[in-house]
Amino acid sequence: MDKKSWLFALGGLLLLTTVGLSILGNYTSNWAMYQQKYFQAQINTLQAQLKTTSHGQARAKLEQQITQWQNRKPQIVNLVLPNGQVERCQTCHMGLEEISTSHPPDTFGCTVCHGGNGLSLDLKTAHADWYGQGHPGRLSVAGLTCGGTGPNGQTCHSGNKVQAQNEVDLVKTSLMSTKAGELSFVRRMLGLDPGTKVPNLALGEPASQYPNPLNGGPRQAALQTNCLSQCHQAGGLLPLLQKGKTEIPSNGCENCHVLSNPDHTYVGQDVTISRTEAGLGMVHQLTTQIPYTQCNQCHNQGLHDPIKMKFTPRVDLQQVVKDRQTGNKTWSARVKDYYLPGELFAKCEVSLDCIDCHTREDVMGDGHMYTSEYAAVHIQCQDCHGTINSLPLSKKVRSTSDLAFEEGIANPNFPALVVGDTIGLTHQGEELPYVRQKGQTRYIVSRITGTKYTIPMVKGSACRQKLTEQGADACHACHQAVSEQAH
Ligand code: HEC
Ligand code: HEC
Ligand code: HEC
Ligand code: HEC
Ligand code: HEC
Ligand code: HEC
Ligand code: HEC
Known part of the structure; x- marks a missing residue:
């Protein structure tokens, strides 16, 4: 190699290093930027508190906390699980709520439910191959997530000896997942089936995988557009709760177990998550205390006409949404929103919540594939x-x-x-x-x-x-x- 080539090679190396460093710079500043945004959010909250605090000692304490946040330097968060595995998701997702006391982050981590690449500090690769596009509750992936194996090797909500503990398998058979009640109802209304059979219904497959049940019948297109695509296929969309808002996908277990506001927007502490984009629960939290308002994301929303294949939202829907935002406590306040106007019910059908009456098997299935609500509902x-x-x-x-x-x-x-x-x-x-x-x-x-x-x-x-x-x-x-x- 002559002198010129050496210089040339050296120049190339320098150039490579500079490009490399600048990529690394971007890459580091990315997560650091999210952390700084989180620190700033804490400072803003404390400063707002300071404005309304007059007591000297309390003010001094707030000011001290503000200084602490101002001095804090971004740092990579290594979550070390009991099996030795390291996850860094919290480096960007600081302040995110604990998903539930039964799934503490320091034993469960994140990827057990979400998939993705736990060591990555880059937005794209961290989320690569995650389950259900960030929604581990979707029935298409629930077998891998909720139904998977915990970091301690324990089976989760599938594969257990006691059937009631295999929610993933049960839920897939539930009428709410198969939609077999509606599908068979429509076919019977149109005179296609004498009985209650649903062609192509297969155990364990989400409803989005069933072919349109009208098999080329005259109303097939209308059923697909107005009913199935909009709401009634798992993987379809939840009905509109607010006029003018876009519909959001149905997310399996999350539909019940993660409480949402009518806008389906996140209101928690994680600053990376948009506050305006629809499609998430209010906070990162699973619950079994599911109020009637959550069930009424889908139920009691309006009238279905299976002949015209048309859905008409209830006339007082906007009021129902408003009441839900303010929160209803009294029976007389609840009664206005609970059922469709004009429907008949006994007093307890309003004072109690849906799940005070409807049992576990009513809501999550019992392993049988029913084809009508009448057969599926156990409680009397x-x-x-x-x-x-x-x-x-x-x-x-x-x-x-x-x-x-x-x-x-x-x-x-x-x-x-x-x-x-x-x-x-x-x-x-x-x-x-x-x-x-x-x-x-x-x-x-x-x-x-x-x-x-x-x-x-x-x-x-x-x-x-x-x-x-x-x-x-x-x-x-x-x-x-x-x-x-x-x-
Ligand atoms: C480099 C920072 C960064 C890392 C590392 C990171 N995330 Fe994220 N995450 C974000 C940002 C920013 C968003 C919101 C915007 C977006 O989705 O692109 C987000 C959104 C999400 C969402 C919500 C998706 C939705 O529907 O809105 C989930 C779930 C999530 N991340 C899980 C994880 C998990 C699990 C890990 C670890 C395997 C992880 N993230 C690692 C930055 C990160
Ligand atoms: C994502 C939408 C959705 C949510 C949320 C939802 N349901 Fe349903 N539910 C349906 C659909 C659709 C049907 C009718 C399926 C059919 O007939 O094919 C149904 C049917 C039912 C049935 C009769 C069939 C059965 O399986 O017993 C009961 C009872 C029921 N729902 C109760 C509830 C309760 C209680 C909640 C709240 C904990 C709830 N639902 C939340 C969509 C939903
Ligand atoms: C239609 C609403 C609904 C859906 C969808 C749903 N659940 Fe549930 N789930 C409930 C209700 C209501 C309870 C509380 C029932 C009870 O304890 O009697 C519950 C309880 C549970 C429990 C606690 C065990 C227990 O005995 O209370 C687990 C675990 C669970 N669900 C897992 C899941 C999984 C996993 C999925 C998705 C595959 C799912 N659920 C989908 C309504 C639902
Ligand atoms: C037990 C399962 C489970 C574990 C463990 C879990 N998540 Fe989640 N996560 C979920 C579910 C379910 C959702 C969807 C919630 C929804 O519908 O809004 C979610 C949503 C999210 C979101 C979007 C914001 C939100 O609340 O919807 C982010 C970000 C996220 N998870 C990150 C993480 C990180 C980081 C960890 C680890 C510290 C983690 N998750 C651990 C189940 C889990
Ligand atoms: C899970 C238990 C439960 C189930 C199931 C149940 N109820 Fe009740 N019922 C109650 C309770 C508790 C009260 C008293 C509290 C109240 O009225 O708000 C009550 C009160 C009543 C009353 C007397 C109150 C009044 O003045 O109207 C009638 C009538 C009644 N229920 C009818 C029904 C009918 C009809 C059904 C079936 C659709 C039903 N109940 C299902 C628990 C239940
Ligand atoms: C007081 C108890 C009680 C409450 C509260 C209650 N239900 Fe029911 N529900 C029943 C009973 C009992 C039946 C069976 C009706 C029968 O015997 O004909 C039933 C039937 C149903 C059916 C089957 C279709 C039908 O109308 O017969 C659906 C769907 C349903 N309930 C959903 C809900 C939802 C959603 C909520 C909350 C918004 C709710 N229920 C609240 C007791 C209750
Ligand atoms: C033909 C009318 C009629 C029918 C049908 C009827 N009930 Fe009654 N029920 C009454 C009358 C009248 C009373 C007594 C009211 C009172 O004492 O204030 C009563 C009382 C009750 C009570 C006791 C209320 C209390 O406060 O002590 C319950 C519970 C009840 N009925 C449930 C039912 C259920 C469940 C059904 C359906 C399987 C039903 N009823 C069908 C007329 C009827």
Whole structure:
């Protein structure tokens, strides 16, 4: 090599180093920038507090905290899991809420649910190959996420001996996932099937994978556009809650277990997450305390016309959305929003929340593929009220391994339970662990509000029901707490 070539090579090397360094610079400043944004958010909050604080000592403390944040230097966050694996997601996602007390980040980490590349500090590669585009609850990936194996090697919500603990497998069979009720209903309405069969329904596959059930029938296009694509295929979209807002995808387990506001926007502490983009829950938190407003993202939104293949939102939808934002506490406030105007219901169908009545198997399936709501719903009015001839069923809890104990996990409203207590039981043998019997009295504690209600018994009352007519429609003929057409 002559002198000139050496110089040339040296120049090339220099150039490479400069480019390399500047890439590295960008790459480092990226995560550091998110951290600085987070520090600034803390400073802003503290400064706002300072403005409204007059007490000398309190002010000094706030000022000290502000200085601490101002002096803080960005640092890579290495989360070391018990199995030795290192994850750095929190380097950018600072301040993100703990997902739940049953999934503490220092044992679970992030990638067990999200996938992605835990060591990367670069936006693109960190999120590469993540599950469900950031939504691990989607049924198409739930087998890998919720149904996967924890970092300690323990099976999660699939593959367990006790069927009730395999929520991932059960939920996929639930009518809410298969939509088999609607699909078979539409086919029957159009005279395509005499029975309740749904062609091509396959166990364990999300509804988005079923072909349109009209098989080239005249209304196939309308069913696809107005009903299936918009809402009724898993992987489809949730209905519009606010006029003028774009629809957002349905996200499987998250639809129930991550509470959302009507806008479906994030309001938590993680500064990397947009506050205006629709599609996320309010905070990074799983819950089993699911209020009726969450169920009513899909239910009680309006009228479906399966002949015209048309959906019409309820007329008072905007008021319902407004009430939801302010939060309803009283029965008279709830009753306006709970069901569609003009619908019939008994008083308890509003004072209680949906999941105070609808059991685990009602909401997450029982492993059977039903093709109608009538067959899928287990709970009946008589499961709480009994009939003119008999009291509702109950059972004595005999050991601490009873499922009833599990249903209380992470719900502060679960009434204290000890072996020997008597809990409610449905006619199908499913436990109602929030229903308790003490002597002759039965009561229920709402999982959502924590309110304790005594349950009135039909037996011994002046009720004029017929023993053979136990469906809700029959009861509503006499028992109606009519919704004032209030708005
Ligand atoms: C370099 C910084 C950075 C790293 C490292 C990082 N993220 Fe993110 N993440 C972001 C930013 C910025 C957003 C919001 C904008 C976007 O999605 O591009 C985001 C968004 C997300 C979202 C929300 C997606 C949505 O639907 O809006 C999830 C989930 C997420 N990240 C998970 C992770 C996980 C898990 C890891 C670790 C494997 C990780 N992130 C590592 C910066 C990062
Ligand atoms: C993402 C939308 C969505 C959410 C959220 C939702 N549901 Fe549903 N649900 C449906 C659809 C759609 C059906 C009807 C399916 C069919 O008939 O094919 C249904 C059916 C039902 C049924 C009758 C069938 C069955 O499986 O028992 C009950 C009961 C029910 N839902 C209760 C609830 C409760 C309680 C909640 C809140 C914890 C809830 N739903 C949340 C969409 C939803
Ligand atoms: C339609 C609403 C809905 C959907 C969708 C849903 N769940 Fe649930 N889930 C509930 C309700 C309500 C409870 C509380 C029921 C109870 O404890 O009786 C619950 C409870 C649980 C529990 C706690 C165990 C227990 O006995 O209380 C786990 C774990 C769980 N769900 C996992 C999942 C997984 C995983 C998915 C998705 C594959 C999912 N859920 C989808 C409504 C739902
Ligand atoms: C038990 C499972 C689980 C674990 C563990 C978990 N996440 Fe999540 N994460 C979810 C679910 C489910 C969502 C979707 C929530 C929604 O619909 O908004 C989510 C959403 C997010 C989002 C979007 C913001 C939001 O709240 O929706 C970010 C960012 C995120 N996760 C990052 C992380 C990081 C970082 C970790 C580790 C510290 C982590 N997650 C651990 C389940 C988990
Ligand atoms: C007081 C108890 C109670 C409450 C609260 C309640 N339900 Fe029900 N629900 C029932 C019973 C009982 C049935 C079965 C009706 C029958 O026997 O004909 C039922 C039936 C249903 C059905 C099947 C279709 C139908 O209308 O028969 C759906 C869907 C449903 N409920 C959803 C919900 C949702 C969503 C909520 C909350 C917004 C809710 N329920 C609140 C007791 C309740
Ligand atoms: C999970 C238990 C539960 C189920 C299921 C249930 N109820 Fe109730 N019911 C209650 C409780 C608790 C009360 C008392 C509190 C209240 O009225 O708000 C009550 C009160 C009543 C009352 C007397 C209150 C009044 O003045 O109207 C009637 C009538 C009634 N329920 C009818 C029904 C009908 C009809 C169904 C089926 C659609 C039903 N219940 C399902 C728990 C239940
Ligand atoms: C033909 C009318 C009629 C039908 C149908 C009917 N009830 Fe009643 N029910 C009554 C009357 C009247 C009373 C007594 C009201 C009172 O004491 O204030 C009553 C009382 C009750 C009570 C006790 C309320 C209390 O406060 O002590 C319950 C619970 C009840 N009914 C549930 C039901 C259920 C569940 C059904 C459907 C399976 C049903 N009823 C069907 C007329 C009817």
